[in-house]
Amino acid sequence: MSSITRRRALGVAAGAAGAVTALAQAGPAAASAPRAAAPAADPDPASFDEVYQGRRIQGGPARGGGHHGGHHAGGYTVTIDGRELHVMRNADGTWISVINHYEPVATPRELARAAVRELQGAPLVPLTLG
Amino acid sequence: MTVRKNQATLTADEKRRFVAALLELKRSGRYDTFVTTHNAFIMSDTDDGDRVGHRSPSFLPWHRRFLIEFEEALKSVDATVTLPYWDWTADRTPRSSLWAPDFLGGTGRARDGQVTDGPFARTGGRWPIAVRVDGRDYLRRDLGAGGRQLPTRAEVDSVLAVETYDTAPWNSASDGFRNHLEGWRGVNLHNRVHVWVGGQMATGVSPNDPVFWLHHAFVDKLWADWQARHPRSAYLPAAGTRNVVDLHDTMRPWNDVTPADMLDHTPHYTFDTAA
Numbered sequence: 450m451s452s453i454t455r456r457r458a459l460g461v462a463a464g465a466a467g468a469v470t471a472l473a474q475a476g477p478a479a480a481s482a483p484r485a486a487a488p489a490a491d492p493d494p495a496s497f498d499e500v501y502q503g504r505r506i507q508g509g510p511a512r513g514g515g516h517h518g519g520h521h522a523g524g525y526t527v528t529i530d531g532r533e534l535h536v537m538r539n540a541d542g543t544w545i546s547v548i549n550h551y552e553p554v555a556t557p558r559e560l561a562r563a564a565v566r567e568l569q570g571a572p573l574v575p576l577t578l579g
Numbered sequence: 580m581t582v583r584k585n586q587a588t589l590t591a592d593e594k595r596r597f598v599a600a601l602l603e604l605k606r607s608g609r610y611d612t613f614v615t616t617h618n619a620f621i622m623s624d625t626d627d628g629d630r631v632g633h634r635s636p637s638f639l640p641w642h643r644r645f646l647i648e649f650e651e652a653l654k655s656v657d658a659t660v661t662l663p664y665w666d667w668t669a670d671r672t673p674r675s676s677l678w679a680p681d682f683l684g685g686t687g688r689a690r691d692g693q694v695t696d697g698p699f700a701r702t703g704g705r706w707p708i709a710v711r712v713d714g715r716d717y718l719r720r721d722l723g724a725g726g727r728q729l730p731t732r733a734e735v736d737s738v739l740a741v742e743t744y745d746t747a748p749w750n751s752a753s754d755g756f757r758n759h760l761e762g763w764r765g766v767n768l769h770n771r772v773h774v775w776v777g778g779q780m781a782t783g784v785s786p787n788d789p790v791f792w793l794h795h796a797f798v799d800k801l802w803a804d805w806q807a808r809h810p811r812s813a814y815l816p817a818a819g820t821r822n823v824v825d826l827h828d829t830m831r832p833w834n835d836v837t838p839a840d841m842l843d844h845t846p847h848y849t850f851d852t853a854a
Contacts, residue, residue, distance in 0.1 A: 535712075538626075539626060540750050540751050540752035541751070541752055547618075547782060547783040549781060550773070550782055550783050550785070551781055552774045552781065568713055569691055573713050574712065574713055576710070
């Protein structure tokens with residue numbers, strides 16, 4: 450199977466372009482809010498590099514690793530303390546990760562912060578099969 | 580005959596046998612193969628690429644097949660065991676008997692999310708989390724964190740009222756019954772329950788928590804309930820759809836089963852209620 454390094458930042462344009470709203474309604478309230486209230490994400494999210502709750506989180510366009518070909522040319526990579534967080538972009542422009550898989554958020558930065566909170570200090574590891 | 584029962588009605592003996600079968604599958608290593616399979620699909624199912632297990636029309640038949648296989652594994656340990664379902668519209672608090680020490684155990688502690696009671700607690704040593712995406716090797720939960728609420732019966736009914744099974748673009752942006760049940764759109768049923776439980780249930784390796792099976796058994800039942808309400812609504816799409824499992828296409832990883840094969844659950848099991 451694919452490893453966690455398999456980046457999946459989906460550049461699906463449907464619905465995202467032209468529907469940008471800055472109203473980021475993420476966090477706990479979003480879980481029970483109707484999906485219609487979820488934020489439409491920036492079609493071209495900014496890079497970031499910050500320390501959040503003691504963890505260094507970084508995000509930006511995937512550098513030319515070469516193992517993804519052109520299919521996901523809009524690729525975007527998120528790391529926590531230098532280790533890759535497997536992320537995916539939904540068709541509506543929102544984001545999920547392998548740590549917060551069932552709860553989309555508006556931006557990759559928000560996704561990284563959510564993962565840091567969930568990790569409670571634990572390191573990310575490449576998928577461990579026991 | 581396999582009858583899937585509401586977990587709230589299980590006898591103490593039925594709970595004991597179900598838990599014992601889970602622990603045996605874990606001990607033998609068979610349990611973790613299901614976790615690995617699920618995560619492989621979580622990571623590879625994409626909105627603009629090939630998608631089979633999630634965010635696509637075959638979400639329901641894929642998980643039905645996945646649960647049947649798991650139920651068969653349980654029965655190979657103890658022939659009397661079947662998959663219970665968790666009706667989260669009814670048993671909707673961390674005080675439910677579902678989370679008691681004689682069944683699945685309760686929520687995790689604040690410091691590290693660790694489940695500390697019941698058969699799957701780290702202290703028992705019988706439920707190591709081997710298939711994982713972070714360094715933590717113990718079962719975690721955070722039931723109802725942040726004041727989140729489980730879906731209500733009224734919300735379920737609103738989704739069961741949707742007549743069309745699924746719609747283009749056949750992914751997380753679709754309208755229709757499947758996606759409203761899966762939860763990427765609308766009131767959000769299935770996804771929200773994963774988040775409500777928290778811990779591993781909120782991640783790609785969600786089957787690490789045994790409640791995964793009880794949750795999906797109920798999602799599966801809701802599909803059957805929907806079929807009973809809409810006998811003229813068919814599985815969609817029918818044919819010729821790129822990246823998506825049509826009615827008569829086979830599903831990975833089995834490659835010998837189609838959505839059409841999974842439309843009728845009754846050759847495999849029935850529910851304890853008239854569906």
